[in-house]
Amino acid sequence: MAVTPARMRLAIGPVLYHWSDDRLIDFYRTVAEAPVDIVYLGETVCSKRRSLKWTEWLKIGHMLQDRDKEVVLSTLTLVEAESELSQIERVCTNGEFLVEANDMAAIHVLAENGHPFVGGAALNIYNAQTLARLQQLGLTRWIPPLELSGVALGTIARERDPDAPEIELFAFGRMPLAYSARCFTARAHDLTRDHCDFICSQYPSGLKVETQDGQHFFALNGLQTQSGRILNLLPHRLEFSQTGISILRISPDAHNTVELIHRIRDALDGGETPHVSDLIDASTCDGYWQSQAGFI
Amino acid sequence: MDLVAPAGSRGALKAALAAGADAVYVGLRDQTNARNFPGLNFDPRHLHEVVSAAKRYQAQVYVAINTYARAGAWDHWKAAVDQAADAKVSALIAADMAVLDYASRTYPDLRLHLSVQASATNWRALRLYRELFNIRRAVLPRVLSLTQIARLAEHDVVPLEVFGFGSLCIMVEGRCLLSSYACGRSPNNYGACSPAESVEWISTPQGLETRLAGILIDRFAPGEAAGYPTLCKGRFRVANRIRHVFEEPTSLNTLDLLPNLAALGIEAIKLEGRQRSPAYVTQAVRTWRAALDAYQSDPQRFIPKDAWIRALGELAEGQQTTLGAYARVWR
Numbered sequence: 001m002a003v004t005p006a007r008m009r010l011a012i013g014p015v016l017y018h019w020s021d022d023r024l025i026d027f028y029r030t031v032a033e034a035p036v037d038i039v040y041l042g043e044t045v046c047s048k049r050r051s052l053k054w055t056e057w058l059k060i061g062h063m064l065q066d067r068d069k070e071v072v073l074s075t076l077t078l079v080e081a082e083s084e085l086s087q088i089e090r091v092c093t094n095g096e097f098l099v100e101a102n103d104m105a106a107i108h109v110l111a112e113n114g115h116p117f118v119g120g121a122a123l124n125i126y127n128a129q130t131l132a133r134l135q136q137l138g139l140t141r142w143i144p145p146l147e148l149s150g151v152a153l154g155t156i157a158r159e160r161d162p163d164a165p166e167i168e169l170f171a172f173g174r175m176p177l178a179y180s181a182r183c184f185t186a187r188a189h190d191l192t193r194d195h196c197d198f199i200c201s202q203y204p205s206g207l208k209v210e211t212q213d214g215q216h217f218f219a220l221n222g223l224q225t226q227s228g229r230i231l232n233l234l235p236h237r238l239e240f241s242q243t244g245i246s247i248l249r250i251s252p253d254a255h256n257t258v259e260l261i262h263r264i265r266d267a268l269d270g271g272e273t274p275h276v277s278d279l280i281d282a283s284t285c286d287g288y289w290q291s292q293a294g295f296i
Numbered sequence: 297m298d299l300v301a302p303a304g305s306r307g308a309l310k311a312a313l314a315a316g317a318d319a320v321y322v323g324l325r326d327q328t329n330a331r332n333f334p335g336l337n338f339d340p341r342h343l344h345e346v347v348s349a350a351k352r353y354q355a356q357v358y359v360a361i362n363t364y365a366r367a368g369a370w371d372h373w374k375a376a377v378d379q380a381a382d383a384k385v386s387a388l389i390a391a392d393m394a395v396l397d398y399a400s401r402t403y404p405d406l407r408l409h410l411s412v413q414a415s416a417t418n419w420r421a422l423r424l425y426r427e428l429f430n431i432r433r434a435v436l437p438r439v440l441s442l443t444q445i446a447r448l449a450e451h452d453v454v455p456l457e458v459f460g461f462g463s464l465c466i467m468v469e470g471r472c473l474l475s476s477y478a479c480g481r482s483p484n485n486y487g488a489c490s491p492a493e494s495v496e497w498i499s500t501p502q503g504l505e506t507r508l509a510g511i512l513i514d515r516f517a518p519g520e521a522a523g524y525p526t527l528c529k530g531r532f533r534v535a536n537r538i539r540h541v542f543e544e545p546t547s548l549n550t551l552d553l554l555p556n557l558a559a560l561g562i563e564a565i566k567l568e569g570r571q572r573s574p575a576y577v578t579q580a581v582r583t584w585r586a587a588l589d590a591y592q593s594d595p596q597r598f599i600p601k602d603a604w605i606r607a608l609g610e611l612a613e614g615q616q617t618t619l620g621a622y623a624r625v626w627r
Contacts, residue, residue: 078468079418080444088420104414104421111424122471124415126364126485129394133428147476147484148367155368178467178474178528181439181621184542188534193627209541210533211512220534220541225467227477287480293509294477 011038013251014074018201030258032067035265042074046222047084074100078179111137128159149291157244173251175227184220204254232284304336304570311574316585319356328376329360331570332487343383356386362411363487364392396429410434413470419451455563462568464548474527479509490526547612548620551600583607
């Protein structure tokens with residue numbers, strides 16, 4: 001008897017850019033109506049950004065939950081200051097929503113409190129052994145590192161336990177490539193991080209970096225450096241089920257994210273590869289998945 | 297404060313020991329260490345010799361098995377831990393939970409140091425690694441300010457080792473995919489950032505170009521010093537200007553901060569540079585040895601000597617040094 005593969009769920013990753021309150025609220029209102037199953041909320045890049053207050057994030061969480069979305073709160077990725085640790089503690093002990101841990105600090109709090117958690121892509125889980133160790137601490141869903149290839153993921157999928165965490169693939173969007181204590185958007189404007197004027201809020205999809213011969217190679221997003229190209233793994237959709245992937249993450253930017261979700265959902269339901277080139281503002285790449293350089 | 301020196305080759309090992317290192321750190325000749333460059337590092341069969349050479353100088357040997365084990369290739373990393381334990385080295389430097397877990401279960405008496413590659417930048421992360429794997433020291437990423445290091449030291453989770461001198465990673469170590477985005481092979485898994493086989497130097501009518509996997513990293517005018525092409529030190533166009541978008545070619549030097557670091561109870565100072573020559577290692581270790589000894593004998597009156605600053609300046613990338621993230625203004 002043929003087994004129908006389970007319906008691939010769609011997730012929207014946290015907004016990585018510094019958007020205004022209004023923009024965020026508008027965005028999540030449209031997300032509430034979009035065919036997406038899981039929504040990740042919260043600031044994961046820079047603790048200086050204070051777009052929405054904690055209670056406002058929770059309000060958005062409830063609004064999405066009322067529309068049958070699974071809501072996950074994402075934690076900060078680079079955690080240095082005590083104030084950042086407090087921020088993380090508040091998210092991890094929210095008592096209501098599942099948490100995506102993006103640093104070992106969050107895992108420490110979550111494990112201490114016996115809460116299950118999602119392990120984010122910045123955690124450096126590259127093998128089945130590390131995955132299993134974190135599963136013992138409460139990891140129930142895993143977002144593999146962006147540079148992990150399809151082949152490597154297949155190997156881990158074969159090696160892991162039958163009750164291993166579900167796998168959510170970062171499948172679409174500009175890839176976070178690096179984190180620093182320095183704010184590069186501020187530096188590009190001769191500002192420092194301490195006196196940044198929140199200049200990153202002027203770049204709702206990141207600030208373009210080109211090589212001297214004109215290749216769009218990176219995008220600056222504060223202290224995060226992103227890929228200039230947009231990752232698109234959707235053409236590989238037929239390989240997903242054998243690598244254990246059950247959720248696809250779309251990382252939002254300021255261009256047509258909600259239209260993209262509709263397009264992707266419809267295509268996947270129709271058994272087709274979504275065509276998205278008219279909805280994005282940069283060329284795409286899938287090199288990491290194919291065991292090549294990421295920008296290819 | 298212990299002085300921990302790089303030994304990427306037999307020559308550098310001898311140099312580091314003779315110049316007065318309290319400990320040397322080495323890697324095995326494969327992808328299990330974060331300086332996996334051709335001609336560097338040690339064959340596992342020679343680890344015993346490294347340990348006995350260090351013993352003659354009463355120095356310790358740390359083995360860096362600090363990349364993340366690739367899926368399906370775990371046996372390499374497991375073998376590296378076994379070989380290091382067999383050679384009775386003083387400590388392992390590791391980042392991957394798989395490696396730390398295996399080492400702590402199999403060799404409970406073997407000291408574990410948390411590698412900078414583990415990206416542990418706060419006390420909670422350190423505590424997690426201590427609780428899970430009984431780490432006895434942690435090497436801090438080069439993105440923390442002195443004030444943040446002070447806070448971290450106050451929590452007293454584990455003794456700390458900080459970078460004193462050498463190439464400056466401006467991204468959080470272990471969390472940087474810039475090189476693999478251009479070149480493919482991940483420094484996290486294969487241990488080489490900007491691998492030599494991807495590097496090109498090309499003379500063009502616009503000047504000398506450096507490329508990494510074909511990507512233009514920088515162009516140099518005649519007479520301008522051309523650095524090794526890494527993406528984070530390249531010149532790119534942003535906001536209509538061509539500039540060092542991330543960082544200038546420069547080296548970290550914290551000699552000025554030595555009294556501060558000592559006051560915080562920092563256990564060890566690490567010199568970067570397993571890819572460097574014996575001559576480099578001699579000059580760097582000798583200078584830091586002199587500085588540490590001078591501090592030890594008279595902490596109140598410690599002032600970095602001009603000769604030391606000059607000696608380290610000569611070794612620095614682009615002959616420039618910086619305090620990096622230790623100074624808040626760098627951010």
